[in-house]
Amino acid sequence: MALSQLLSDNRSGALRQQGRAYRLSLPGDRGEITYSPLLWNLKRCFYSHTARRRRRKKGNSSRQLGSRFHRHVRHFNECSRGHCDCKARFGTGIGRPRSGSPLQQALLQREAFLLDYELTPFASEIVVSSDRLNLATAVDELAWQKPSSQGSKKRLVLISWKTGYSVGARRSRSKKGSSSKMMGSSLSHVVNSEEGQHQLQLLAEDRLLRENGVTPDLAVIVYVLRERDYYVERLREDGFWASEDTASACWQEFSDFCCQHIKRRHKKNRVK
Numbered sequence: 001m002a003l004s005q006l007l008s009d010n011r012s013g014a015l016r017q018q019g020r021a022y023r024l025s026l027p028g029d030r031g032e033i034t035y036s037p038l039l040w041n042l043k044r045c046f047y048s049h050t051a052r053r054r055r056r057k058k059g060n061s062s063r064q065l066g067s068r069f070h071r072h073v074r075h076f077n078e079c080s081r082g083h084c085d086c087k088a089r090f091g092t093g094i095g096r097p098r099s100g101s102p103l104q105q106a107l108l109q110r111e112a113f114l115l116d117y118e119l120t121p122f123a124s125e126i127v128v129s130s131d132r133l134n135l136a137t138a139v140d141e142l143a144w145q146k147p148s149s150q151g152s153k154k155r156l157v158l159i160s161w162k163t164g165y166s167v168g169a170r171r172s173r174s175k176k177g178s179s180s181k182m183m184g185s186s187l188s189h190v191v192n193s194e195e196g197q198h199q200l201q202l203l204a205e206d207r208l209l210r211e212n213g214v215t216p217d218l219a220v221i222v223y224v225l226r227e228r229d230y231y232v233e234r235l236r237e238d239g240f241w242a243s244e245d246t247a248s249a250c251w252q253e254f255s256d257f258c259c260q261h262i263k264r265r266h267k268k269n270r271v272k
């Protein structure tokens with residue numbers, strides 16, 4: 001029930017991103033609501049001292065590849081009912097990727113991953129929000145995994161796609177001279193690496209889905225790579241996060257951070 005509600009809200013509501021805000025128009029009496037973007041808040045809470053920039057691959061096209069890849073993924077899921085709204089949404093149609101292009105390779109890797117893990121995707125770019133925390137983000141893709149044995153249930157899988165990264169980016173991204181670890185008391189033992197930031201983002205997406213009554217059985221980051229096969233990293237609540245308690249403490253710390261910001265903003269509005 002919660003999942004179908006989330007999907008129907010997404011398909012009938014309109015989402016716009018405006019600078020640092022997500023504006024989500026929901027049908028019925030819920031009207032338009034403005035949310036703060038998840039990633040921006042995560043950054044402020046846990047890794048705002050990041051300075052070292054990721055070196056982009058030659059041609060500087062990895063960002064472009066990422067956005068085209070995500071549009072294709074959305075098209076596969078959302079335009080399959082005979083009506084393609086890509087042109088209306090993005091200004092250009094989806095087009096067929098050139099043979100041998102990085103985009104085509106990335107899409108083929110996605111197909112291979114879905115096949116290997118027996119996944120049937122059914123939704124992408126799903127906006128997940130929290131009124132409590134004044135947060136919203138869009139999760140990349142949701143899929144059903146075939147039951148592993150007769151009598152067991154199909155599993156809900158949350159997928160976060162990453163293009164243009166090299167796997168094993170565990171080097172700290174902190175400024176020289178500052179701590180190489182993340183900020184915040186719950187993550188003071190965690191290196192501020194790309195990998196750590198991706199795990200943190202996935203944890204937050206997982207928790208926001210749960211706040212909406214949707215519980216993924218599995219959450220994964222899938223790196224699609226040019227040089228080799230895709231690479232899957234699970235949400236490691238017991239590895240990166242040391243224990244389930246660390247993940248809970250981290251989410252609690254982040255929730256407090258967001259609530260404080262809401263309070264502060266309300267105060268500012270009153271003074272005006």
Ligand SMILES: [Zn+2]
Nearest residue numbers: 075079084086
């Ligand atoms: Zn489309």
